[in-house]
Amino acid sequence: MLRVAVVGSGPSGCYTAQSLVQLDPSVRVDVLDRLPCPYGLVRYGVAPDHEKIKSLQSNLRTVLEHERVRFLGGVRVGEDGVPAARLRELYHAVVYCVGAATDRHLGVPGEDLPGSWSATEFLGWYSAHPDAVDDGFVRDARSAVVIGVGNVAVDVARMLARGAAELSPTDMPQAALSALAASRVTEVHMVGRRGPSQARFTTKELRELGALPDTEVTVDPQELALDPAYLDPSALPAAARRNVEVLRGWATAPGRSAARRIRMRFFLRPVEILAGGGTSRSSEAERGGGRVAAVRFERTVPDGRGGVTGTGRYEDIAAQLVLRSVGYRGVPLEGLPFDPATCTVPHLGGRVLREGAVAPGEYVAGWIKRGPTGVIGTNRPCAKETVTSLLEDAAALLRRELPGDPMAALRADGIEPVEWTGWCAIERAEAELGTTLGRSVVKLPDWESLLAAARRSTS
Structure with a gap:
C-alpha cells in the first residue's frame, strides 16, 4: 500500500490527491496543511463576493472526504515544523504543493512606509487569513492607489468601492466588514506601467467594476491611445481585445455623478512612494512618523519590443493607502532545493x-x-503530470518499509493535527457566528478562535 503525503490543501494539493486515488486503487493520501482550514487560496485568496468561484470548495471537499484521503491541518512542514527528512521517513512519497507564499516587491524608495501594503496582505485581512494583521488599512484614507492591473488588483479595488449592503451577505469577517463600511475612500486609482492591451485582468473581472453601485469608472483616452494595439486591436488575442473594448466604452462615456470613482491609469511606472511632506526618506519617515501621502510615477511609452521605456516626466498621485499587486513568488522550503531565479523547486516532470x-x-x-x-483549473493537468511520474516510481518506492501510521508518529513528535472533524467543527462555529451577527456564514479571523473551534470536535 503506497502512502503519500501531499503538503498543501489548495487546488494543486487537492487535485494531486484526487489523481492519486483515481489512478491507484490502493494508495493512501494524507493532505497536510499549515493552517487548520483546507482549500488554500480558494478560501483565502478568492474575493468574498465571488460566490461562484468560492463554490469550488464543494468540489475540493469531495476529494478530502474520500475514504482513502485524510486531512491533517495545523501541521507546519519545514522550518519550525516537521522536517522534510522526517516526512520522507513516514511516507513512501511526498508531494509539495505549497504555492507561492509571498509577494514580489516594487523595489522603490518608500515601499515600506506605513500605509503601503501588498495587495495580498489587504486581501488576507478581508478574507480572514489567521496570519493577517489589522492595521487600520482604510482608516483615515480618502484616496487609494492600487499598483498593478491583474485580477488581484481588480479584486482589491472592487472591495474598496463596495458598500456594506453588498458585503454583508458574504463570509467576510465582521471587523473587516465594519471597517470597510466606515471607509471614507472615494477615489481608487488602479495603475499599470504598460498599456491596456497588456493588462492581465480577465474581461469578466474588469466588467464587474463598471457594475458597482454608485461608482464611476474613468479611463483617460489619451493614455489608451499611447498603446498601438489599442488603436488597432484586430491582431490582439480575443481576451485582450475584449478588455480593450470595455476600456474604450468607459473612455468615451459621459461623466456622471457618483459617490466613488475608480480611475484606470496606464503607462505609469512607480518610482517612489512619498510620505507626508513630499519625501519618503525624511528622518520623520524613518522613525515611523511619516505615512504614505502620494505615489510618484514616471510616464512610460512602448519601446516597440513589448516593454516600456521611461520618458523622464513624472506625476504624483495623492493617496493615504497604497496596495501593491505586482505578482507572487515562491519561497524556499527548508530541506528542499530552490532555484532563486525562477523561485521554484527544480524538477523533471514533477x-x-x-x-x-x-x-x-x-x-x-x-x-x-x-x-x-x-x-485554478491549470492545476489539474499540472497535478496529473506529477502523479503520473510518482506512480511510475511506485514499485521502487514501495521497497522501503515504513514505521507505521504516520498520524501516530506525528503525535509522538508532539504534533496534534486538526483532522476533518475539527475542520467541520470550525465550519459549524462560523455558521453560528453568522447567525448571532444576523448574517450568513462569517469566518473566524484568528488562530485562537479557529483552534478553539476545532478542539470542540474532541471535547
Missing part, C-alpha cells in the same frame, strides 16, 4: 531534482513547480 539528479520520493505540483501562472 520529480524534485537535487544537483541535477532525481530525488527519490520527492515531488512538486502547483505554483512551487511552475511559478505563479495560470488559473
Whole structure:
C-alpha cells in the first residue's frame, strides 16, 4: 500500500490527491496543511463576493472526504515544523504543493512606509487569513492607489468601492466588514506601467467594476491611445481585445455623478512612494512618523519590443493607502532545493531534482513547480503530470518499509493535527457566528478562535 503525503490543501494539493486515488486503487493520501482550514487560496485568496468561484470548495471537499484521503491541518512542514527528512521517513512519497507564499516587491524608495501594503496582505485581512494583521488599512484614507492591473488588483479595488449592503451577505469577517463600511475612500486609482492591451485582468473581472453601485469608472483616452494595439486591436488575442473594448466604452462615456470613482491609469511606472511632506526618506519617515501621502510615477511609452521605456516626466498621485499587486513568488522550503531565479523547486516532470539528479520520493505540483501562472483549473493537468511520474516510481518506492501510521508518529513528535472533524467543527462555529451577527456564514479571523473551534470536535 503506497502512502503519500501531499503538503498543501489548495487546488494543486487537492487535485494531486484526487489523481492519486483515481489512478491507484490502493494508495493512501494524507493532505497536510499549515493552517487548520483546507482549500488554500480558494478560501483565502478568492474575493468574498465571488460566490461562484468560492463554490469550488464543494468540489475540493469531495476529494478530502474520500475514504482513502485524510486531512491533517495545523501541521507546519519545514522550518519550525516537521522536517522534510522526517516526512520522507513516514511516507513512501511526498508531494509539495505549497504555492507561492509571498509577494514580489516594487523595489522603490518608500515601499515600506506605513500605509503601503501588498495587495495580498489587504486581501488576507478581508478574507480572514489567521496570519493577517489589522492595521487600520482604510482608516483615515480618502484616496487609494492600487499598483498593478491583474485580477488581484481588480479584486482589491472592487472591495474598496463596495458598500456594506453588498458585503454583508458574504463570509467576510465582521471587523473587516465594519471597517470597510466606515471607509471614507472615494477615489481608487488602479495603475499599470504598460498599456491596456497588456493588462492581465480577465474581461469578466474588469466588467464587474463598471457594475458597482454608485461608482464611476474613468479611463483617460489619451493614455489608451499611447498603446498601438489599442488603436488597432484586430491582431490582439480575443481576451485582450475584449478588455480593450470595455476600456474604450468607459473612455468615451459621459461623466456622471457618483459617490466613488475608480480611475484606470496606464503607462505609469512607480518610482517612489512619498510620505507626508513630499519625501519618503525624511528622518520623520524613518522613525515611523511619516505615512504614505502620494505615489510618484514616471510616464512610460512602448519601446516597440513589448516593454516600456521611461520618458523622464513624472506625476504624483495623492493617496493615504497604497496596495501593491505586482505578482507572487515562491519561497524556499527548508530541506528542499530552490532555484532563486525562477523561485521554484527544480524538477523533471514533477520529480524534485537535487544537483541535477532525481530525488527519490520527492515531488512538486502547483505554483512551487511552475511559478505563479495560470488559473485554478491549470492545476489539474499540472497535478496529473506529477502523479503520473510518482506512480511510475511506485514499485521502487514501495521497497522501503515504513514505521507505521504516520498520524501516530506525528503525535509522538508532539504534533496534534486538526483532522476533518475539527475542520467541520470550525465550519459549524462560523455558521453560528453568522447567525448571532444576523448574517450568513462569517469566518473566524484568528488562530485562537479557529483552534478553539476545532478542539470542540474532541471535547
